[in-house]
Amino acid sequence: MKVEVRWRPVRYARLEIKPDGRVVVTAPKGFDVEAFLRKHRRWLWNRLAELEEVRRESSRGFPLFGEFYGVKLENGGEVEIRGKTLILPVKREKARESLKALLKERLMPLIALYSTLLGVSPGRIYIRNQRKKWASCSSRGNLSFNLRLVALPESLIQYIVIHELAHLRYLDHSPEFWSLVKRFYPDYRNARKELRRWWGIIEVNEKWLWLEGRE
Template identity: 35%
Template sequence: MKDPVLPGNPPIPLILRRSARARRISLRISQLDGRVTLTMPKRLAEREALAFAEAKQDWIRQHLAARGEDVIVAPGAELPVGGKVLKVRGGQGRGVRIGPEEILVPGPDDSIGKRLAAHLREVARDRLAGACDDYAALLGRSYSRITLRDTRSRWGSCTSDGGLMFSWRLIMTPPEVLDYVAAHEVAHLAQMNHSPAFWAEVTRIYGDYQAPRQWLRDNGGALHRYRF
């Protein structure tokens, strides 16, 4: 059975989820992909849950509008790189070139998104590796490896064996934000927690982290709107 749709302009697809632990109906809108999930008690009639969503329609549409629509990365699209918004254009030659105002990506239009994503991954790896090397030296600890992924729930992580993982989308953020996330995960090499001692290490190797941390909270979710 297909998930229902909230009528209107435009229609809004709903994801229905039944939970044995739910005691009431709840709504959640993902800031990552805009999905609207309706969670309801296991034995509740579906029509009651849909009536609840209908009553909350204005609230749902306001939150979806605030999130903004997804951006398909293709010629003409605007994409943040290093905190600056650049225009994506077709280019000549073999390599991707990132300039002060535009990104030139050679190849057929339908391959530009994937090609640009692959290039940004490599740029992100270089920047993060350099930042992690610097912060690890300041910390007096070493890491074992760096892995890049397109994560949804976190910007970075540190394993008990010294492995560092980052979202490659950090390359879209201002440089100080990328540096903060690198310092944050490196600090976990000394403190595998978020205790006052951990935040003291972040401050020691990075400095005042409040502004870049807040930037991620306010703007990080929007970076997942870009579809490559």
């Protein structure tokens, strides 16, 4: 187990596990890191085991709408599915733009449907190469969706759309907000767990590393 200690002027120690398996402790100087790790040993091993499972799943191929494909890079400007092989443009930016177009085809009908059901009117819709969030809603009512959504099963895309549209009614995560989300997506708690798992799959996926320029 690789442990990286970051000494910072913080009040409380923090423990993180990075996608590459590194254990990172952020703590104030003089803090007993060894005792801290012993205290959280069971949590650490459980999380590392989960990470190993995510790595195994990620190695199945490139995730697209919940399915895994082998990948072949070819000259061209569009994504194409040939059996269980996904053809991606060899130029990274073209691959991103083509995947954005595929995602937009799935997103827009869902946004139209749930905007009507929730009685809201979103502003501009963006698909961006974000690194930290699945989606966001601005105070002006504009919605930004992460290109990573193209990896997800449609049920999880549906949840994210409902979640962001609900923010047009409640900008916070108040009980009223979650009550509204639950009306249209009763299993939202499990969806949130699944989204954490899929985020991990994308973080360590070889072709997503290439697509996002993280290789």
